[in-house]
Amino acid sequence: MKGSQYAVIGLGRFGSSVAKELIELGFEVLGIDRNEEIVDEMSNVLTHTVVADATDEEVLKSLGIRNFDCAVVAIGDDIQASIMAAILVKDLGVKNVVAKALSELHGKVLHKIGVDRIIYPERDMGIRVAHQLVSPNLLDY
Numbered sequence: 302m303k304g305s306q307y308a309v310i311g312l313g314r315f316g317s318s319v320a321k322e323l324i325e326l327g328f329e330v331l332g333i334d335r336n337e338e339i340v341d342e343m344s345n346v347l348t349h350t351v352v353a354d355a356t357d358e359e360v361l362k363s364l365g366i367r368n369f370d371c372a373v374v375a376i377g378d379d380i381q382a383s384i385m386a387a388i389l390v391k392d393l394g395v396k397n398v399v400a401k402a403l404s405e406l407h408g409k410v411l412h413k414i415g416v417d418r419i420i421y422p423e424r425d426m427g428i429r430v431a432h433q434l435v436s437p438n439l440l441d442y
């Protein structure tokens with residue numbers, strides 16, 4: 302959607318890749334990560350970056366997260382932080398919340414709290430690769 306504003310929470314391999322691609326596609330992206338070094342690295346690439354704990358409701362409020370059209374919760378290892386950040390952005394009014402899950406159970410919890418789309422990066426990429434292996438002419442699946 303042209304003019305849409307995206308917030309990407311967690312700028313690890315997955316989150317930074319989503320964020321950079323959204324920039325390439327011409328969208329505005331706010332990147333949030335609690336790791337200062339990671340935020341420094343991304344600060345020249347993204348529209349806005351902030352060092353913050355995304356499980357802190359006051360921080361999310363002060364960033365005006367409810368004004369974003371879409372939030373991508375790209376925290377994986379820390380499942381508690383992933384769930385907390387997802388429920389907060391949903392409750393604060395972000396319409397479209399996408400979150401990465403590391404396991405089926407993690408995904409189930411995200412689904413129950415109202416996350417709109419759940420991504421299983423490794424599983425989904427494995428499926429794509431298998432399809433591309435059997436149909437090499439398939440450019441994208």
Ligand code: ATP
Nearest residue numbers: 311312313314315334335336354355377378379382
């Ligand atoms: P990837 O595979 O995408 O590299 P990962 O599955 O290893 O990521 P994590 O390392 O848990 O996932 O998290 C990705 C990013 O999210 C890290 O850069 C981490 O600093 C950040 N992060 C984790 N918890 C929080 C939090 N509460 N608030 C903000 N950022 C966070």
